[in-house]
Structure formats: C-alpha cells, structure tokens
Amino acid sequence: MTYISLSYGDLILPALLVVMDGALSLVLHLKLERQLAVATLRMVIQLVLVGYVLTFLFAAVSPFWTALAAFIMVLFASREIVARQKRRLPGIWSYGLGAGCTLLAAGTVTMFALLTELRPDPWFHPRYALPLLGMILGNTMTGISLGLDVLINGLVRERSAIEACLALGGTRYQAVLPVIRDALRSGFTPIMNSMAAIGLVSLPGMMTGQILAGVAPVDAAKYQLLIMFLIAGGTGFGTLAAVLGGARLLTDQRHRLRLDRISSRELT
C-alpha cells in the first residue's frame, strides 16, 4: 500500500477555506465567526491529539491502555447522548442508561467483529479495535439519543392515551407500545437512510480513507460493508435496549406511568 503523506504545511492552504467561511460570515453578518473559530480550533486540537494518542496506543498494544481509551470513548458518547435530550431521566440514569446501552451494543458488536471477522493478533489490537469501536459508537449513540428523545417526549405527549389504556386494565407494555414503536423507528431511521444512500450520494469516510491509503476499491467496499453491517446491528441492539430500559424506568411495577421521574425542570 502506498499513500501520499501530508505535512502540516500542506494543510495551510485548505485551512484558508475555513477562513473564507469566516469572512463570509462577517460580510453577511451571520455572527458565526466566533463559533466557527472555536469549532475549527477544537477540531484541530482534537484530531492532532488523537493522532498522537493513537500512535502511542498502536505502539504499546496494551490491553490496559486500549480498554482505557475505549472507556473514555464510551464516557464521551454517553455525555453526548444526555446533551441531546430535551427531557432527561432521573439522576444517574440520565447517564447510566445511555452509557450502559452504548457500551453493551457497541462493545458486543465490536468484539463480534474482532473475534469472528478480522481476527487481529492480539484480538484487542488497538489499530483495529479502536477505529471499529469509534465508528460503531458514533452511530449507536445517534440511534440511542434519538430513540430516547422520541420515547420521553412521546410518553409526555401521549400521557392521556397511555393512562386510558392503563385505566382499562392494560399492562404498562401494552400501554406504551405505540410510543416504543415510534421511538425505535426514529432510532433506526438514520442508519437506514445512510445505508440506502451510501455509494450513490457520497463515498463513506472509511472507504475513502482506505482508497487514499492505496487499498483496492473493491477491498475497501468489503470493509465498508462489514462496518455498515456492524453499525446496523449495534444501532438496532443499542436503541432497543435504551428504549425498553427508558420505558421501564418511566413506568413502575404497579403499571403506572411515572412522568414524575423525568426531571421536572425539563417538564414545561
């Protein structure tokens, strides 16, 4: 494999395109300059840092450092899930449910790929484990946060319908099933849209990266297919677990709808 290596100097000219965006914002009074500058700075620092961190991890090939990196990635994912919720679950569950389901789904699917498909030596080799986990995590996180958001808002909006069903002797699962279905549909939609459009509208990032690194396009497509299957599985598994867990937390053993468990500050 051969690829064209870039120096930091090579990035100066493309970076001017972002400066052009800033100028555009100034001229058109979009007031996005500050936000754009912060986002660009964050991106540069994060990517450069991650480059060095991955270099260290790939050289170390240590189960401890690999697990620590994976743990930090899951923590950031769960924080992102909570940040995207308008209404939140109570206390530790606001982080716990998202983090638990993300870890369960992305972790299981990543392990599955490492142990049955890629089989690197050692099996946890960070060159394979971390990029795989990162891609699966990002998509699973989107599915989970969308699913939870639609679930919680749906339970609030459909309160009278749910309680009418409960009052007539329905179980909590019968009563919240329509909202669970909506939440699962919302969680699955981004990955299905992405699968339908992939290759037609754009080449996915990983496939593009592999092609630029000199991998044959057909081999890159096979890798991308593997990733998409894993992402679809992880998203489905994670979203299902999070939505069912959320529904269970917002009802109780006596088959009551417990909207009082949603942070009252968020309930408007």
Place this chain on the structure above:
Amino acid sequence: MLTVSGLKRLHLRVSFDVRGGECVALQGPSGAGKTLLLRAIADLDPNDGAVRLDGQLRETMPAPAWRKQVTYLAAEPGWWAETVQDHFAAWDDALPLVERLRLPHDCASWPIQRLSTGERQRLALVRALVLQSRVLLLDEPTSALDTASAAAVEALIADRVSEGTSVIWTTHDDAQARRVGSRILRMNSGGGIEEHLT
C-alpha cells in the same frame, strides 16, 4: 364493597366506603382533589393507604386486574389507536351500549379525529362499561354532553347500579349529584371529605 382507609396522595387524607350497588356523588371545588382521589383509588398514581374490594387489599392483585374491576374514566379520555373499534376487544359487545347512548351505529370505522367531544366522552364510557367492572370511578362523565345525552348516560349508569355495580361520580352539577347519588361526598380544599345524605 369498596373500602378506602387512610388514603394519602399529596394533600389528600380520606377514608370512606361505597357499598355494592351504590352510587356516590363526589363534589368539591376545582382543585380540591376529586380527580386525584379517583386516580389514587384506581392506583394510577403512587399513594399510601389501604383500598380494598370485598376485603381484598388492592396490592394483593396485579394492577391491571385491579383496574379491570375498579375502572377509572377520565374527564378527557385518551385514545391510542386510529379508529373507534381499534379501542375495543370485541366491538359487538359495545354495540348495544353505543345504541343506548345515541351514538351513530356506524361509528366503528370512524377515525378518532372525526368524533365530537361529546361523542368521545360517550364512547369512552362505553369502552369502560364493556369491562363489566365491579366499581366505576367516573370523572365528570357528562361534562361535554347535551341534556338528552346526559340523561341517557345517567339512566344507563343507574341500570348498572341496580345490577350491583358501585359508582363514584364526580360532578359540579348539584342537581345531578342529588339525582345520581344516594350520598354526596364533599371534598374540602384541605384534602378532607364530608358526607351528606341526598
């Protein structure tokens, strides 16, 4: 018989009982807690105290089984499916009640959005009545109805009461309370309850 002992929910603190085949009217100013009380008896909200049906404690049976025997009907009932008949296990069981409450006989396939407020209120009552519950907790069941429809509801519930069903009926209409209730339970703003014979 429904027995409520030391029921506590927010500011509510009440004890009373309702005999089999008795309709009790529940009155009180808005905000006194009439709806809270009915919801608490149906176990739709967390609450403390003992509620028994024929001596059997509510907590000794699964909540869905309790609510099939002690059924709450909200003042503004909700709908979870597209059409009217989707809300019924067996529409044929509902038909006699639909006709008696002067609802259109072909409304089974109607989308819920097509129903007027009054039609919704009567269909929700039908939905509750087909369960043949032992106790009905009716929260202003005629608030959206014209005089004739309200009279049809009162007559239908009176028949159920004569067959042994216990009813707690909340209303702001004093005349209706005297008509339907053998007793009036009046809630005060402190969360207590006083009894008046009609």
